[in-house]
Amino acid sequence: METIIPPPLPVLLPISGSLVGFPVRRVYCVGRNYAAHAIEMGHDPDREPPFFFQKNPDNLLAAGSAFPYPPLTNDVHHEVELVVALKRGGSNIAVEDALDCVYGYAVGIDFTRRDLQAEAKKAGKPWAAAKAFEHSAPLSAIASAETIGHPLNGNIWLKVNGELRQQGDLDQMIWKVPEIIAELSKLFTLAPGDVIMTGTPSGVGPVARGDEVTCGVDGVAALAVSVV
Numbered sequence: 001m002e003t004i005i006p007p008p009l010p011v012l013l014p015i016s017g018s019l020v021g022f023p024v025r026r027v028y029c030v031g032r033n034y035a036a037h038a039i040e041m042g043h044d045p046d047r048e049p050p051f052f053f054q055k056n057p058d059n060l061l062a063a064g065s066a067f068p069y070p071p072l073t074n075d076v077h078h079e080v081e082l083v084v085a086l087k088r089g090g091s092n093i094a095v096e097d098a099l100d101c102v103y104g105y106a107v108g109i110d111f112t113r114r115d116l117q118a119e120a121k122k123a124g125k126p127w128a129a130a131k132a133f134e135h136s137a138p139l140s141a142i143a144s145a146e147t148i149g150h151p152l153n154g155n156i157w158l159k160v161n162g163e164l165r166q167q168g169d170l171d172q173m174i175w176k177v178p179e180i181i182a183e184l185s186k187l188f189t190l191a192p193g194d195v196i197m198t199g200t201p202s203g204v205g206p207v208a209r210g211d212e213v214t215c216g217v218d219g220v221a222a223l224a225v226s227v228v
Contacts, residue, residue, distance in 0.1 A: 011057040013085070013195075014141040015104070016221070022085055022103065022142050024057040025193030028184055029081075029110060029131070033174050033199025050175045050183050053127055055110075055197075061138040066226040069209050070133050073113040078207055079200035080158035080166050080215040082151070083108040084177055085142050089190030098178035101190065104144040105151060107221045109158070109213065110197055111136045114206070137197065140221035150177070151220055156201060158215035168201025170217070175199075 012021030031051050061067060069076060087103035110131070117130035153171040157164065175183065180198060184190060207213060207227050216222035 008058070011060060013060065013106070013139060014062065016141045016143045016147070023193050024060060024195055025191055026188075027055040027057055027060065027137065027195045027197070028188070029053050029055060029197040030175065030180055030199045033180075034168055034172050034201045035174060050180065052184060052187065053131060055132045055137050059132055059134060059136045060195075061135040061225075063138070063140050063223055065135075065138070066228045067111065067135055067138055067213075068228055069207075070111075070113060070136070072129075073115055075113070075115040076207055077112045077114045077204045078158055078160065078165065078213060078215075079110040079112060079204050080156060081108050081110055081197045081200050082156060082170060082177075082217050082220065083139055083142075084181070084196040084198060086181075086190060086194045086196070087192050089185070089192060089194060091185055091189045093182050093185040093190070095178045095182045098181035099145075099150050101181060102145050102150065102177070104142040104146075105148065105217070105220045106140045106142045107156075107215055107217045107223050108137055108139040108197055109215060109223070109225065110200065111138075111207075112204075138223060138225045139195075140223040143221055148220060151217065152176075154220065155218040156216075158203070158213065160205075160207060160211050160213055162212075165205055166201050166203035166215075172201065173199060
């Protein structure tokens with residue numbers, strides 16, 4: 001069928017060591033998945049059912065691009081995260097089968113308009129304006145699980161202008177990657193091309209124009225982003 005307007009171009013993420021791209025279908029995010037971060041945000045860190053929100057595929061910002069400070073905010077925060085890219089999906093995926101769905105991993109930043117999020121929380125409104133804005137999720141190239149395996153632990157960190165702001169370990173995640181995939185698949189039908197941002201350790205804080213942000217998950221990937 002012909003289209004009345006040109007269809008949008010697919011969002012493609014680079015893959016380490018490859019000339020082909022990873023096409024993105026959906027972007028899911030896990031909230032408060034590190035106990036220390038839950039505490040710093042004023043929440044109970046006990047293991048409760050995970051909750052999810054979404055960004056849009058075209059909110060992703062490819063490595064090597066600058067992050068433009070967004071409008072209508074004075075308080076944009078950094079949140080470094082392990083990112084999971086799926087090669088297959090389904091519904092009601094068993095925990096023991098979940099890693100078979102994973103193509104690879106990356107590191108990303110969930111930039112958040114914290115002031116808008118706080119207003120939305122107070123009013124009991126959705127977080128879309130705080131989370132799903134343009135360029136809000138810079139991502140590194142994807143490292144295939146075939147190359148690096150499935151990281152169960154490892155240092156996750158973020159620096160602003162060389163100063164360490166966030167540091168944790170993947171084994172501190174309240175819900176591990178197989179559990180996240182299994183729980184998410186109860187709510188949505190997952191599919192190839194889905195990307196999952198798995199939560200952030202403590203130490204989130206503001207960025208400003210001119211800042212240089214570097215982050216990484218040891219053994220997976222690193223990322224550098226300029227705030228402009």
